[in-house]
Amino acid sequence: MTGASARETDVSRRAVMQSDGNGYFTRKMGIPVTCTGTSMVRQSWRYTLFADEGKIRKMLIEPDFRDEPPGVPVEQSGAAKMLEQLCLAGR
Known part of the structure; x- marks a missing residue:
């Protein structure tokens, strides 16, 4: 998903997109699902976060967090939504 989001938004020239392949960060944040x-x-x-100098500045998490979801939407946490909110904040 990270690579697809980077290509979709052409963000790779302006930001570094990280994945969480082994789920370590996900577990520490308390948002793994079965x-x-x-x-x-x-x-x-599903979430997107913006970190600056090692500190989380903004995090968007899809609503209705639960195990066994029928699917996870990308309405609130997509890369485009994060970029839109950062632009609105003047970042």
Whole structure:
């Protein structure tokens, strides 16, 4: 998802997009979900965050956080939404 979001928004020239391949950050943030219907039983709930100098400045998390979701929407946490909010904040 990280690579697809970077290509979709052409953000790679302005920011570094990180993935959480082993789920360490997801577990520390308390947002892993169980998805037994997929090949990956434990996944991260959908979120996007902006960090500056090692501090989280903004985090967008999809609503309705729960195990066994029928699908995870990308309405509130997409890269385009984060960029829009950062632009509105004058960042």
